[in-house]
Amino acid sequence: MSDAVRQQNQQLRTINQDYATKYGFRDPVDYFHKGARGISHEVVEMISRMKNEPRWMSDRRHEALDIFMAKPMPGWGNTELLNEIDFDNIYYFMKPIENQQTSWDDVPEYIRKTFDKLGIPEAEKSFLGGVSAQYESEVVYHSMKEDLKQQGVVFLDMDSGLREYEEIVKKNFGTVIPSTDNKFAALNTAVWSGGSFIYVPPGVDVKIPLQAYFRINAENMGQFERTLIIADKGSRVHYIEGCTAPVYSTDSLHSAVVELIAMEDAYIRYTTIQNWARNIYNLVTKRATAHKNATVEWVDGNLGSRLTMKYPCIQLVGEGAKGEILSVAFAGVDQHQDAGAKVIHAAPNTSSRITSKSISKDNGRASYRGLAKVHKKAVNSKISVECDALLIGEDARSDTYPTMEIDNEQVRVEHEARVSKVAEEQLFYLTSRGLTEDDARLLIVNGFMEPFTKELPLEYAVELNRLIELEMEGSIG
Amino acid sequence: MKNRKALFGFKDLKVEVEGKEVVKGVSLEIAPGEIHAIMGPNGSGKSSLSNALMGHPGYEITSGEAYLSGENLLDMEADERSRAGLFLAFQYPLAIPGVTVANFLRAALKSHRGPDADMTDFRRLLKAEMKSLSIDESFATRYLNDGFSGGEKKRVEILQMSVLNPQVALLDETDSGLDIDALKTVADGINRYHSENNGILLVTHYQRLLNYVKPDYVHVMIGGRLVKSGGPELALKLEESGYDWVAEEVGQKAGV
Secondary structure (H helix, E strand, O other): OOHHHHHHHHHHHHHHHHHHHHOOOOOOOOOOEEOOEOOOHHHHHHHHHHOOOOHHHHHHHHHHHHHHHHOOOOOOOOHHHHOOOOHHHOEOOEEOOOOOEOOHHHOOHHHHHHHHHOOHHHHHHHHOOEEEEEEOOEEEEEEEOHHHHHOOOEEEEHHHHHHHOHHHHHHHOOOOOOHHHOHHHHHHHHHOOOOEEEEEOOOOEOOOOEEEEEEOOOOOEEEOOEEEEEEOOOOEEEEEEEEEOOOOOOOEEEOOEEEEEEOOOOEEEEEEEEEEOOOEEEEEEEEEEEOOOOEEEEEEEEEEOOEEEEOOEEEEOOOOOEEEEEEEEEEOOOOEEEEEEEEEEOOOOOEEEEEEEEEEEOOOEEEEEEEEEEOOOOOOEEEEEEEEEEEEOOOOEEEEEEEEEEOOOOEEEEEEEEEEEOOHHHHHHHHOOOOOHHHHHHHHHHHHHHHHHOOOOHHHHHHHHHHHHHHHHOOOO | OOOOOOOEEEEEEEEEEOOEEEEEEEEEEEOOOOEEEEEOOOOOOHHHHHHHHHOOOOEEEEEEEEEEOOEEHHHOOHHHHHHHOEEEEOOOOOOOOOOEHHHHHHHHHHHHHOOOOOOOOHHHHHHHHHHHOOOOHHHHHOEOOOOOOHHHHHHHHHHHHHHHOOOEEEEEOOOOOOOHHHHHHHHHHHHHHOOOOOEEEEEEOOOHHHHOOOOOEEEEEEOOEEEEEEOHHHHHHHHHHOOHHHHHHHHHHOOO
């Protein structure tokens, strides 16, 4: 082994150690409230009571629990892994502290340190308009810049949103994703806690992103945040969501529901960089409704987790509405990323673009599952779907399950799908310039991801490249 | 075997591609400051020789030796050969989508200089070299060879050579696909790079690059063997009369 190779290996080891301290750590916590394992109407009632909710919400929860119990597991995706979920072994509600804080100084030190390590307060200072930090079931810190408040922008955790803007929540909650949509949307509705509530008044342009960070700390935790974002006529907002969790030997569940409503001429971009530990089941329902001439963009990055099943959806219900879904998934050792996108064209002159990029490494498996549906009245609509899969290693696997349901003839549809391997010739080209094979492969992978990375704010792009570097090195967790 | 004065050389080198011998025992030595040219018809094994010397895993060196500055090249992987000072300008450079020319070259140069090296001069260096090669500044942020014309790719190969400043450069058909202006620009780049201390091995089918980059020695490769060597006049004769006469001469000598 040459010195250069030895040095390289040493560097990689250092990076790996960095990972454990950066994301994989866990805090010993004295919870304000830690319920029992398992789910029942009693648990749902307890959550609702602790939150002191109006009766209608409590009723919704109970109703949703019945739906959850009655609905079978999805018969698609990765049924084998899905059936391993032990719903009786999960904690459905953990309240870390009694009251949410608006100053980091008032957040208990062990939690503050967690978010410090994750770089949240620093990011807040330098480039965010508002920050929400959720730890287990509840948001422990929340703050928004004063000028946004003055413009009437509402950015709260969902529990506060329900208390302070009950009428708006009551009118919109569950309208984009009803409890009956799927088993996990029902579960979320029954036990939801935390998440974000955003309302942007007509014409207001929120120029800097709002961010929420979701941290699971406990083992066998179920995190069920619920997010509702409403951009009123002609307004604009960019929301960023990040997630991490420590590494445990047994599984935790993250099952969020995210509903977006873009009113006439409004614009919403929703960016996710999830970086779950490998013992997390990530089963999330995300859907947006775009009204006349509105634009919705999902920028969805999926790293980590054991199994992710997530298909951000845009319903184009108003004439001239536009939707874009840019999704990347990285499936490493023993991981299955079943990700994709859905667009529903329900009005004339609507357009959508789906770009899906996946990387499978070792025995990792990435699936693209997509739906493009065009209703009869959605004439002159345009859809473009592009799926790109990159395989690294002989055991890596990629599948594509595209579905197109086109009910009228005045539609332009483009669909491209490609599967490629990191070519030996490309590796040779780069190594012949002095890059080690590992560095060369990483450069090729980063290049493959570039159409996604360039859509991220710089800080997140840097972070994502770093995460990919760690994944490529391959022994996280 | 080693002539201590030689900067780079190989001896009795044999190369197989998918089990087929394409280079059948060739030897050459290049002293510092020398330019050598290997000329030969298509399929003579020229490109296989360059790829094998650079360490392409698809080209297996079955016997022989190769060294650079006294170090055994055959013990090294391609990246180690590069860092030891060897460079290959490719005949058909590949596209690397999503990786900009600047980022790629920065990573390559850093690999040569070491992880803790100061890279603050990189932008200036890149800008100056691009200007010399008449490469528009916008190429720095374009994806490597992605959508480049043939001539642009060749110029970017020479750019890489200029930035990495290797001890020995193998230039594989660098003149092919270039119009006369581009040929001159590329030749200028090669001449600017060339010094008393480094060596160049031009691998080419045609003589025209040799009008601008003057070789000290010309070698003819036919059927996987270096069959004839001479001065620059040999290149001119090949240009006028083609390769058949060499083949005949060699055939007669060998009594075939």
